[in-house]
Amino acid sequence: MIPxxxxxxxDRHLATLLRFADEPLVSHLAERVREVLNPLTDKQRDRAASTLHAWLRTRGDINEAADALAVHPQTVRYRxxxxxxxxxxxxxxxxQRFLMEVSAHAWLPPER
Structure with missing residues (x-):
């Protein structure tokens, strides 16, 4: 995570250091989100998690989230x-949104 x-x-990596200061706690948070997504197939779960992360990062802006995911805004709305x-x-x-965003950072690869 850090070069x-x-x-x-x-001071250039404070968010990363904070997120991983207590890895078991972050893993526990991430597991709570993953449990909710368990009814989905693996492919649906990955898309849902990526969409949730993009939506949280863009503070709920559907168009920005769609741009970040390279999909149509209607696809983001559907997801x-x-x-x-x-x-x-x-x-x-x-x-809860904050906790989900922390979880997404731990769960998803950094390039997302």
Whole structure:
């Protein structure tokens, strides 16, 4: 996650350091999100997780999320409807969205 170098400035990697300061806790958070997505197939789960992460990163902007995922905005809306049926009120709760975003950073590869 952090580049291998002779000198690494921790102030440039604070978010990464925070996310992985307590890996068991972050893994526990990520597992809670994964459990909700278990009814989906592997392919659907990956798409749903990527869509959720893009939507959270763009603060709910459908068009930005679609651009980030290289899909049509209607595809993001469809996937969000599916996520809403699985996550319910958690999508509207700021604390839960924060926890889901932390989970997504731990669960998904960095390039997403």
């Amino acid at each position: 291998d170098a002779d000198l690494v400035r921790c 969000l409807n599916q996520l809403e049926s699985l996550l319910g009120e958690r999508l509207a709760d700021p604390e």
